[in-house]
Amino acid sequence: MASRPFSSSKRARQLLSMVLPGIFLLGFNIGTGSVTTMAKAGADYGMSLLWALLLSCCCTFFMINLYGRFTLVTGQTALQAFKQHIHPWVSLFFIFALGVGVCGSVMGVMGIVADICYRWSLVWTDEGIHPVWFALFFITLVYVIFWRGNTRFFERFLAIVVAIMSACFLLIAFLLLPTPESIVSGLIPRLPSISAYSAESPLLVTASLIGTTVFSGLFIIRTTLVKEAGWTLAHYANQRNDAAFSVVLMFVISASIMAASAGTLHIAGTPLINAAQMIELLEPLAGQFAVSLFATGLVAAGVSSQFPNVLMLPWLICDYSGIPRDMTLMKFRLLVFGVSLLGLVVPIFNARPVLVMIVSQALNAVILPLTVVCILYLSNCKSLMGQYRLNTLQNLILIAILLFSIFTAYLGLSGVWQMLMPT
Template sequence: MTSSSGTGIKQKLALFLPGIFLLGFNIGTGSVTTMAKAGATYGMSLLWTVLISCAATYIMIGAYGRYTLVTGETALQAFRKHIHPFVGIFFIVALTVGVAGSVMGVMGIVAEISYEWSRTFIPGGLAPIYWAAFFVSLVFIIFWNGRTQVFERALAVIVAIMAASFVLNFFLMMPPPVDILKGFVPSVPAIPEAQPNGQAAGQGPLLLIASMVGTTLFSGLFIIRTTLVKEAGWTIKDDKQQRRDALFAVIMMFVISTAIMAAAAGSLFAEGVGLDRPAQMIGLLEPLAGPLAASIFAIGIIAAGVSSQFPNVLMLPWLLCDYQNSAREMTLPKYRVMVFLISLLGLVVPLFEARPLFVMIASQALNVAVLPATVACIAYLGNKTELMGEYRHGLFMNFCLVLIFLFSLVTSYMGFQGLLAMIAG
């Protein structure tokens, strides 16, 4: 009876592992810091950005996943075969550059948060470089096994810890419900004055909106999704499961992102403190919300950072395997060397004592620049009758893709203007 029950639980969990993988990929330290920055600086007024981005993410996951269900081809294989080889190379280069910046920023933030948190129970704290070395080693050791199932199950545990931490923190520090509801009304808030403690408000809302879209509507998510669908052996008969899996991932993305923003809005924004460095989330939350909330928030951030590092370090090898239509054998020496070198980038920020927060937000905003091409490619492929047959995009899907394309152009412009304003300031 116990064995049968345990098997049933494992089978049910296996149905959602691809969605959990997507969740771990999407909700990383970049998402946490971006949502926390938005909540600390503008309260809940930018919640509409999260809602629209999550809805668009569900549509894009569905469109790319459905293409693979029908054709059996991954995104990069389709780009190379049906559009142009250069398109596939463009995505490999653009996503690898973005991931390299993300690896540095993510581990820098995780190390700084861990250091600040460790000061609460170790005199002087444990230096960020030691934390970075520990987490880099942890991710690489788990990778060494080389099987996707190991990554997915490790992510399931880490994502569960992350989700529980942020949702619990939401109830500890949530702002008034009316403020949350007002956040669903689209608006661009004014740039606040300098904070009462003398800190600058940081970049304006345009860059932040672009970075929020960039970290949620991430092109790499949709491209890697096709690899997971193909590896799972799903066909068009599994379309219902594919949509259910995507819906689970997107709902959790929205819940966790909202919880992070609300926790910062209910504490830092309510006190007019603001947020300039990742470590402030621990140092400032403790007197405002108590040591329990600060510790829970720290655990959530660390779990988010570690969960996003798995797909980050695997991005380049997986993209190359897709493009070459070769088996994803991660135990090959060339891929292990690749992942090792990419993992080492996680030591850059603590080694050189750089400040990762604004770099992280800027890199997330730059992700939006790749999004229009991502939308255009699936719109083209999904409308080709010789590829999709009776499953080609219908009127509603095409309408949604046009809206997402226009949304991506607007947010790309916002990100560009925000970066110029930050440089000028």
């Protein structure tokens, strides 16, 4: 009888260790950018783009599972395979593109989180607390945990933050839930009519929604996590279930954010420009409790994405070089420190990092099609995959994802061109 609590505790730890890689991906994917995109989709078009979110999550699961399966079969991570079987420059391009994206994301995430906390503090104090202090606090928190922890510690801390984020967004969605009819109707694929109070077309919002969910960095990092977990083909079910867990939770959280916005801002006909704006817009519509929930969830989303952001570049360098991921080395601590400091750019200078954001968007537009092409080639390579090569249906699905990624790349590059050459 006395062994039962120990046995239950052991099983709980085993279950947690099985889903930690998926939680890491979830924290990486659900950041302030995703929250803003989902909130805007809900504010402008209600639940009518729920089908696009579902489709993007299905594509994400397919790609995560495919990249994870490749590592199970070959024992190689994505960057190692690109370097050895395609060309070293391909791996270097991914490191550069994802590195630039991380720099832009760190600036944006901390800028939004600091702004959210500042606006939230205005509820409690007349003048509020300056955004710089909030940015310094969260940058320090993440860096101290990075300095003292190891990979497993990062993942467990991330699990706590993701749990807080999930609880907040699910609860606020429950409080502000739109009608069941609109939810069911939103699962029918169609483009909604142009919103009267949105400058973006529904096609562009749809592409943005899918683009922020189907993220190349997830697939590249996934192979590293699978290899570090020591999984082999015998663990294929674990790998698939872990991927399914992260994607299902990704859909539920994203849909909750969309529902909260649809149930308030869309009904009131209130336009949305950024996530921080929801702090001011939600209070008269939903009350202070809902505002506090949303602010807490958004801060948790920012912190959960900050961890993978600052870790990505050193992890990619280790992966490419074939060296252990020892984050206690001074060169990596200095690299993470430099990347973390970028989070102060927006709060201190009150400016948008235009150049970095432009380059980041341009590279992100190119990287997804290349990510699909690379796994399409590698997964059909007989010398690598043997009997585990893709079948006809899997190839057709992957080609469909490739065609759509090319279309979203066109939209992304068009948006960059408009930023460079405003009319």
